[in-house]
Amino acid sequence: MTVIVLSGPIGAGKSSLTGILSKYLGTKPFYESVDDNPVLPLFYADPKKYAFLLQVYFLNTRFHSIKDALTQDNNVLDRSIYEDALFFQMNADIGRATSEEVDTYYELLHNMMGELKRMPKKNPDLLVHINVSYDTMIKRIKKRGRPYEQLSYDSSLEDYYKRLLRYYKPWYENYDYSPKMEIDGDKLDFMANPEDKQTVLEQITAKLKEMGKLPEDWDKSTDIQIEA
Numbered sequence: 001m002t003v004i005v006l007s008g009p010i011g012a013g014k015s016s017l018t019g020i021l022s023k024y025l026g027t028k029p030f031y032e033s034v035d036d037n038p039v040l041p042l043f044y045a046d047p048k049k050y051a052f053l054l055q056v057y058f059l060n061t062r063f064h065s066i067k068d069a070l071t072q073d074n075n076v077l078d079r080s081i082y083e084d085a086l087f088f089q090m091n092a093d094i095g096r097a098t099s100e101e102v103d104t105y106y107e108l109l110h111n112m113m114g115e116l117k118r119m120p121k122k123n124p125d126l127l128v129h130i131n132v133s134y135d136t137m138i139k140r141i142k143k144r145g146r147p148y149e150q151l152s153y154d155s156s157l158e159d160y161y162k163r164l165l166r167y168y169k170p171w172y173e174n175y176d177y178s179p180k181m182e183i184d185g186d187k188l189d190f191m192a193n194p195e196d197k198q199t200v201l202e203q204i205t206a207k208l209k210e211m212g213k214l215p216e217d218w219d220k221s222t223d224i225q226i227e228a
C-alpha cells in the first residue's frame, strides 16, 4: 500500500500532478473539493465572515478523503491535511478568526488527527511538494480562471498570495510526517512539455524505488495522456 500526498500553494499544479501520477502508477486520485465547494466563493467574497466556516468545510471533506484513502490500496491525494492548519493560522494572523474560533478549530483538528492515529496507516508514505514563485502562481491562477481567485476580483489577493508563499517555506522545512521531496514547478511544465513530465515522473519514481515502494526494475512508459 502506497499513499502519496501532494502539497503546495494555490495553483502550484497539485491537481494536475495528482492526475498524471495516479494514472502513471495505476492508483486512485483523490481531489480536494473545489468546484463543488459552496463555501469557497463565499470566502473570497467575504473572507472575514467565512474563514472559519471554510476551514471546517475543508477539514471535514479532507477527513472523508483521508479515511477512504488510508483504507484502500494505493492512492494519490491532491493536498495534505497538514496544510489545513497553515491556511487557518495565516487567516487567523490577519484577523479573520476570533479567539473562540481559533480554539475550536485547533481542538477539532487535534481530535481528527487523533482519529487518524488509529487508522491502519497513520501517515502518507511520501509527500511531493511543488515549489512555485509568486509569478508562476499568478500565471497558473489566471490560466485556470476561477473568477474569485483573480487579482482583478480583489486586489488584496496579491498580499494574501505572497503571504501564503512565506508561510509555505518553513512549513515544508518542518514537515516530518513522512519522507518528502520537492518538484521545481517554475522550471518543469509537466502539463504541456512531455520531457518535463518525464523528468517529474522519473524523480518521483526514483524516490519511491529508494524507499522500497516500487520494484527496482519498474520501467513504465511516461507517455501518458491527461486531459488538461
Ligand SMILES: Nc1ncnc2c1ncn2[C@@H]1O[C@H](COP(=O)(O)OP(=O)(O)OP(=O)(O)O)[C@@H](O)[C@H]1O
Binding pocket: 008, 009, 010, 011, 012, 013, 014, 015, 016, 017, 032, 034, 078, 140, 141, 143, 144, 185, 188, 189, 190, 191, 192, 228
Ligand atoms: N507544471 C505546470 N506547468 C504548466 N502549467 C501547469 C503546471 N501545473 C499546473 N498547470 C496549470 O496551472 C493551473 C493550476 O493547476 P492545478 O489546478 O493543478 O493547481 P493546484 O495546485 O491543484 O491548485 P489549487 O491549490 O488551487 O487546487 C491549471 O490550469 C494547470 O493546467
Ligand SMILES: Nc1nc(=O)c2ncn([C@H]3C[C@H](O)[C@@H](CO)O3)c2[nH]1
Binding pocket: 010, 032, 034, 040, 043, 051, 054, 055, 058, 083, 084, 087, 088, 091, 149
Ligand atoms: N482559506 C483556505 N483554507 C484552506 O484550508 C484551503 N484549502 C484550499 N483552499 C483554497 C485555495 C484555493 O483557492 C482553493 C483550491 O485549493 O481552495 C483553502 N483556503
